[in-house]
Amino acid sequence: MIIFGTKGYLYQLAILTLVCGQCGNPSAHTLRKRVTKFTLFFVPLFPFSTKFATQCTFCGAERQVTKEQADQLMAQGTGQASGQGGGQPYGQPQQQNPYQR
Template identity: 55%
Template structure:
């Protein structure tokens, strides 16, 4: 007897301040990645589907983001010279 199915994991990539298209409030939006995996005996084996979306923290509306725009949104959230997981760079004043 084989036990198979799928599971979904959601990873938060960044937080951005944007104006929501649904509620029209400037609020934080979470950029998230949802990965659906084929599982065999509860072990994730093959990724079936990956999608990226923005979710408004004010009203909860979610909008799918094309894969081409994800890197630009991450760069906007963390700055052009900073990557996720790295500490913010300190600039010295002279």
């Protein structure tokens, strides 16, 4: 008898401040990596699926991103943390409040 299956792993890569594409609020987003591995006799052998996603902590909306986009977000997040400034916000552009000075 051969026992095989899959097992999923979820890694939190970063917490970034982005503008949500769903609700439009600038809030914290978690960048996550989901890896599914093939198992044989309950031993994970090799990954066969890797997906990246961001999730808004304000509204809970989750958005799939590519590996390249995830790498860019990670680079922006580390650049902002070290004081080098970020790039463009992710999602919808943040609009200025005309009444704010």
